[in-house]
Amino acid sequence: MADCDNLFKEFNERIKLSQPKRKSLRTSRDSLRGKVREKFKDKSYDVRFCWQGSFAMNTIITPKDGDYDIDDGIYIQTDSKPEESIATLHRWIVEAAENHTNQSPTDKNPCVRVHFADGHHIDLVLYHMKESDEHPQLAHKRDGWVVGDPKEFMDWFNARCDDSGQLKRIVRYFKAWADDLRGDMPSGLIFTILAAKNMMPNERDDIAFLETMKSIQDSLNRSFVCYRPTTPNEDLFTDYSETRKNYFLDRLDSFVRSGEQALGEVNQKDACPKWKRHFGKRFPCELAEDSIDDAKSFESPAFIRSDARSA
Numbered sequence: 001m002a003d004c005d006n007l008f009k010e011f012n013e014r015i016k017l018s019q020p021k022r023k024s025l026r027t028s029r030d031s032l033r034g035k036v037r038e039k040f041k042d043k044s045y046d047v048r049f050c051w052q053g054s055f056a057m058n059t060i061i062t063p064k065d066g067d068y069d070i071d072d073g074i075y076i077q078t079d080s081k082p083e084e085s086i087a088t089l090h091r092w093i094v095e096a097a098e099n100h101t102n103q104s105p106t107d108k109n110p111c112v113r114v115h116f117a118d119g120h121h122i123d124l125v126l127y128h129m130k131e132s133d134e135h136p137q138l139a140h141k142r143d144g145w146v147v148g149d150p151k152e153f154m155d156w157f158n159a160r161c162d163d164s165g166q167l168k169r170i171v172r173y174f175k176a177w178a179d180d181l182r183g184d185m186p187s188g189l190i191f192t193i194l195a196a197k198n199m200m201p202n203e204r205d206d207i208a209f210l211e212t213m214k215s216i217q218d219s220l221n222r223s224f225v226c227y228r229p230t231t232p233n234e235d236l237f238t239d240y241s242e243t244r245k246n247y248f249l250d251r252l253d254s255f256v257r258s259g260e261q262a263l264g265e266v267n268q269k270d271a272c273p274k275w276k277r278h279f280g281k282r283f284p285c286e287l288a289e290d291s292i293d294d295a296k297s298f299e300s301p302a303f304i305r306s307d308a309r310s311a
Helices: 005-015 019-042 053-057 086-097 150-158 166-181 188-198 205-222 242-264 268-279
Strands: 047-052 069-076 112-115 121-128 137-140 144-147
Touching: 005 166, 005 205, 005 268, 019 047, 019 069, 019 086, 019 121, 047 053, 047 150, 053 069, 053 150, 053 188, 086 112, 086 121, 086 137, 150 188, 166 188, 166 205, 166 268, 188 205, 205 242, 242 268
Parallel strands: 069 121
Antiparallel strands: 047 069, 112 121, 121 137, 137 144
């Protein structure tokens, strides 16, 4: 049975955000926060900030085109909602960030996006929260004030993380797969939820990833839903057309079959192309070895489905 655990671990190093880059982003974030804070202070509002999303949870990857996104929450804490319209509040953020980079910010419905020269962007998401509120409300230009709680989601995810960091690596592997395919693949949020709910730990990442994929596949074949486990608890697959649903399920089935075949090989050289077919060029097949571990070559991979066909 081909053991590609070390190749998966190297792949994780290639796709995750480096520490120097994280430090650079924090510096950029702090400077941007200062401008937003001053703008709202001029309007008689004090705001606080909180990282959210994949950067905060340390599941972020560097996409193959370098266009990754960071989310930063801006919180207004007053006894009542601001009297200004949400469009006005968004405009203040745009004005604060206007000269922060060479490109003008984009005012989107749920956030204001600040673009950076290296290809990444920071989404500034505005919330209001009274001290008596259990959950904050997001300032959405189209939908108004919408209940949402990114911190609650981060707490839910972190409670499921293991000390070895395997769940976070598994989430990164799913995101890297989706990043390579692009198109109609699910969002990073969906993959984070599916992986956390269906995680199948193993001392080897290649086995853990395959078994988690199979668990997700079984779950979606029973019921194609992905409920956000925290407020507002909506099904994130609600807007999926039958075509998009089938596209994802077909890609998932193909990857499962490739993974089963990869684990059935006797060495890394033969197994690696089956993983790389789905993960893309960054998967480190150049490090794969063609040696055979005699003990492992006679193991019976009982976890591999008996109906596995060629990938």
